Amino acid sequence: MAAKTSSGRFFEDYKPGQIITHAVPRTVGPAERALNHMLYPARHALYSSDEFARSCGLRASPLDDMVAFHVVFGKTVPDISLNAVANLGYAGARWLLPVWPGDTLRAVSEVIGVKENSNGKSGVVWVRTRGLNQRDETVLEYVRWVMVRKQDINAPAPETVIPELAVAVPADRLVVPEGLDFSQYDFELAGEPHRWGDYTTGEKIDHVDGVTIEEAEHMLATRLWQNTAKVHFDVSARPDGTRLIYGGHVISMARALSFNGLANAQMVVGLNAGAHANPCVAGDTVRAWSEVLDKAETAAPGVGALRLRLVATRGGTPFELRGEDGKYLPDVLLDLDYWALMPM
Numbered sequence: 001m002a003a004k005t006s007s008g009r010f011f012e013d014y015k016p017g018q019i020i021t022h023a024v025p026r027t028v029g030p031a032e033r034a035l036n037h038m039l040y041p042a043r044h045a046l047y048s049s050d051e052f053a054r055s056c057g058l059r060a061s062p063l064d065d066m067v068a069f070h071v072v073f074g075k076t077v078p079d080i081s082l083n084a085v086a087n088l089g090y091a092g093a094r095w096l097l098p099v100w101p102g103d104t105l106r107a108v109s110e111v112i113g114v115k116e117n118s119n120g121k122s123g124v125v126w127v128r129t130r131g132l133n134q135r136d137e138t139v140l141e142y143v144r145w146v147m148v149r150k151q152d153i154n155a156p157a158p159e160t161v162i163p164e165l166a167v168a169v170p171a172d173r174l175v176v177p178e179g180l181d182f183s184q185y186d187f188e189l190a191g192e193p194h195r196w197g198d199y200t201t202g203e204k205i206d207h208v209d210g211v212t213i214e215e216a217e218h219m220l221a222t223r224l225w226q227n228t229a230k231v232h233f234d235v236s237a238r239p240d241g242t243r244l245i246y247g248g249h250v251i252s253m254a255r256a257l258s259f260n261g262l263a264n265a266q267m268v269v270g271l272n273a274g275a276h277a278n279p280c281v282a283g284d285t286v287r288a289w290s291e292v293l294d295k296a297e298t299a300a301p302g303v304g305a306l307r308l309r310l311v312a313t314r315g316g317t318p319f320e321l322r323g324e325d326g327k328y329l330p331d332v333l334l335d336l337d338y339w340a341l342m343p344m
Contacts, residue, residue, distance in 0.1 A: 008082030057181035062098035072131030093142030093271030171296035182302035196304030257333035270339035
């Protein structure tokens with residue numbers, strides 16, 4: 001009799017061109033917003049207030065961009081990273097449509113690259129994932145790569161295929177939500193007076209605050225996003241007996257901390273690159289700093305785009321990223337390069 005349970009895919013199970021339809025669709029609503037605000041110090045006005053969102057030309061407040069990302073990402077975990085050693089990075093992400101309370105999200109991925117590691121015990125898998133709503137409209141797309149264990153270390157190595165990925169999402173490919181209009185933007189209600197023109201390329205911002213990650217809260221968050229990767233829950237899944245903090249938890253924490261100095265960076269619309277530089281575990285205190293990498297105008301009234309580097313650390317000195325050897329410093333947890341929309 002065939003086994004009823006699944007141990008997930010291992011590295012040797014992936015082939016370039018493979019299409020994976022992920023279970024299970026999920027309808028999202030106000031509860032996700034409330035839990036997101038409970039788990040992170042998230043308080044960007046556009047995602048907190050229907051009235052503020054309406055004053056910016058939207059019909060109501062959509063769900064936070066990172067909520068959409070977490071939900072779509074969580075759908076992929078049982079098929080992509082259940083047997084992961086670590087999630088390594090992201091590229092080419094675009095948020096294409098707002099996600100509204102009541103929308104139902106599902107995910108589909110295509111394997112676009114594989115490369116066995118030199119130890120023969122694991123390999124790296126690249127996938128391009130799309131998140132779709134109930135109308136089969138793509139709301140989000142991104143590439144990520146993950147290191148996955150082999151089940152049979154004697155299985156032959158597949159032919160190496162490494163995808164070519166753009167360094168960044170071009171500014172003219174960013175999608176501004178229909179109707180978004182910052183020409184009557186209320187800076188007082190948003191929390192800071194700084195607008196697009198107040199930021200200069202190369203400027204660095206220390207976001208000052210820190211949050212200590214607790215074991216219970218990161219497992220609650222990971223369950224909320226239906227992420228089932230063993231390394232987040234099972235202490236026997238890692239040699240040192242610790243639970244690895246879900247990388248998306250660090251992303252959301254750092255993005256929320258960036259409010260202090262970037263309160264008007266309202267909407268994330270592109271993710272150019274991202275790396276989880278070092279593992280994060282319970283007890284680490286996450287801090288964040290940002291660097292302005294680029295600026296662009298958009299066709300939407302009063303709306304500009306900032307390209308930002310967001311770095312999360314567990315202490316250390318702000319604005320230090322790599323050592324003399326070019327490698328990330330041990331205290332760097334996250335290096336994220338993204339585009340955000342801001343009033344001009």
